Amino acid sequence: MKKIFALIAVAVVLPLCSITLSAQNARPGKGECPTREQILDHQSREMATNLGLEGDKADDFIAIYKDFKSEIFKVWSSAKKPSPNQTDEEIEASIKSGFETSHKVLDIREAYYAKFREVLSPAQIQKMYFLENHKGASSHMRHRGCPHGHKPSDDFANPDD
Numbered sequence: 001m002k003k004i005f006a007l008i009a010v011a012v013v014l015p016l017c018s019i020t021l022s023a024q025n026a027r028p029g030k031g032e033c034p035t036r037e038q039i040l041d042h043q044s045r046e047m048a049t050n051l052g053l054e055g056d057k058a059d060d061f062i063a064i065y066k067d068f069k070s071e072i073f074k075v076w077s078s079a080k081k082p083s084p085n086q087t088d089e090e091i092e093a094s095i096k097s098g099f100e101t102s103h104k105v106l107d108i109r110e111a112y113y114a115k116f117r118e119v120l121s122p123a124q125i126q127k128m129y130f131l132e133n134h135k136g137a138s139s140h141m142r143h144r145g146c147p148h149g150h151k152p153s154d155d156f157a158n159p160d161d
Contacts, residue, residue: 036073040066050131051124060119068112075104 034042044065048058079101082094116125 040069043069047128047131051120051128053119053124057119061116064112064115064119068108068115071108071112072105075101075108 044062047065048061051061053061080094080097082091086094113125116128120128
């Protein structure tokens with residue numbers, strides 16, 4: 001009697017488990033890496049929300065912010081990446097190159113300040129910079145499921161921008 005009851009239980013539970021597993025695999029975007037554009041779009045909308053922007057003001061900010069972050073990303077992505085086993089001369093050159101990159105980023109930030117000032121108050125700009133420096137990419141944007149180890153947060157959240 002116990003064997004029959006156990007077989008019935010297995011016969012009922014097994015199909016339920018397979019339905020659950022197939023439903024999880026059917027989710028769109030599962031295991032896919034978001035594109036840089038998707039990440040940037042999400043970050044821009046999230047920043048507009050954090051700054052309390054709505055309507056046309058939010059749309060204007062998002063357009064400026066996307067351009068701003070894209071330019072900064074271009075600078076950071078073109079910077080030379082340090083490699084292991086560098087000589088002292090290579091390390092020194094890398095440090096100096098980092099200074100140049102930081103100056104370029106600062107120039108972009110200064111240029112965009114005037115653009116941000118058209119749609120934001122100084123307090124909102126200060127909050128935006130604070131959020132960028134301390135929050136980075138939002139925790140739900142960290143994507144650990146990418147097959148090639150790409151983390152979107154690495155694309156846009158830099159400690160110096």
